[in-house]
Amino acid sequence: MPIAAERPARESAGPKLPSPVMTAPVPVIAIDGLTKSYGKVRALDGVSLSLEPGRFTALLGPNGAGKSTLFQILTGLFVADSGSVRVLGADLAADPTAALARLGIVFQQPSLDLDLTVEQNLAYHAGLHGIGGRRRRDAIEEALALFGQSETRRQRVRTLSGGNRRKIEMARALMSAPALLLLDEPTQGLDPASRRDLVLHVSRLVRERDLGVLWATHIVSEVEAADRVVVLHRGRVIEDGAPADVVARSGASTLEGAFLALTQGRAA
Numbered sequence: 001m002p003i004a005a006e007r008p009a010r011e012s013a014g015p016k017l018p019s020p021v022m023t024a025p026v027p028v029i030a031i032d033g034l035t036k037s038y039g040k041v042r043a044l045d046g047v048s049l050s051l052e053p054g055r056f057t058a059l060l061g062p063n064g065a066g067k068s069t070l071f072q073i074l075t076g077l078f079v080a081d082s083g084s085v086r087v088l089g090a091d092l093a094a095d096p097t098a099a100l101a102r103l104g105i106v107f108q109q110p111s112l113d114l115d116l117t118v119e120q121n122l123a124y125h126a127g128l129h130g131i132g133g134r135r136r137r138d139a140i141e142e143a144l145a146l147f148g149q150s151e152t153r154r155q156r157v158r159t160l161s162g163g164n165r166r167k168i169e170m171a172r173a174l175m176s177a178p179a180l181l182l183l184d185e186p187t188q189g190l191d192p193a194s195r196r197d198l199v200l201h202v203s204r205l206v207r208e209r210d211l212g213v214l215w216a217t218h219i220v221s222e223v224e225a226a227d228r229v230v231v232l233h234r235g236r237v238i239e240d241g242a243p244a245d246v247v248a249r250s251g252a253s254t255l256e257g258a259f260l261a262l263t264q265g266r267a268a
């Protein structure tokens with residue numbers, strides 16, 4: 001499942017040639033000025049965000065910050081009131097099929113069929129993505145191997161632990177070779193060891209496969225090793241940077257402290 005990432009042209013070290021046109025890398029996702037209200041509640045208030053391939057970005061926000069609303073728009077379930085989303089250049093509103101084809105999604109609510117086996121769940125998903133025959137078997141095998149779940153293949157999902165069910169959902173999301181994996185509070189209900197295990201698995205995929213990841217959570221400890229932290233609060237991006245920079249700018253000594261200062265110490 002190679003993930004094609006577009007990289008900037010590198011400058012030649014040789015003699016000066018007519019200068020090539022330097023193009024910026026195409027972001028895996030470019031979100032521009034998204035707004036969304038539910039009646040009088042403004043859930044998103046002008047969110048702009050651009051993500052690169054091969055980076056683990058944490059979307060940190062307290063309850064009600066707008067994380068799920070953002071994910072629902074990014075995955076085409078809700079339509080924004082205004083603003084735009086482009087996935088590898090494909091506009092979500094104008095060409096949803098092309099845009100959504102490059103996204104892998106794990107929703108907050110578990111979505112596996114508990115009475116089917118792991119393999120049956122993945123085969124169904126493969127069918128939805130037009131992956132059939134020999135390719136389907138290979139895709140299932142590869143996806144399960146990525147998360148160390150090959151042995152669970154013939155088990156009913158109901159018999160798996162919560163942590164392993166989450167891994168199957170992530171494996172399923174990767175079957176269509178997305179450029180960006182969207183994870184909405186993926187560790188909900190998991191114990192600390194399972195949470196850590198899941199983070200380690202995803203971090204490895206980011207490095208090894210040049211996968212972009214947007215991991216939404218309010219649990220600061222699980223994203224301390226992220227490449228980038230974006231803090232969403234009351235529907236706005238209020239901080240964005242490497243974890244160490246976010247901490248330094250806040251004046252706190254930990255990311256948790258920075259998050260609390262930003263979201264609790266902030267005037268209404």
Ligand SMILES: Nc1ncnc2c1ncn2[C@@H]1O[C@H](COP(=O)(O)OP(=O)(O)OP(=O)(O)O)[C@@H](O)[C@H]1O
Pocket residue numbers: 038041042043061062063064065066067068069070218
């Ligand atoms: N269907 C809805 N109808 C009305 N208000 C909604 C709806 N969904 C969300 N909201 C409101 O929009 C705001 C953003 O909610 P959202 O669920 O997107 O935040 P969140 O960051 O995902 O929160 P949590 O961490 O609790 O899941 C909140 O004020 C919430 O009450």
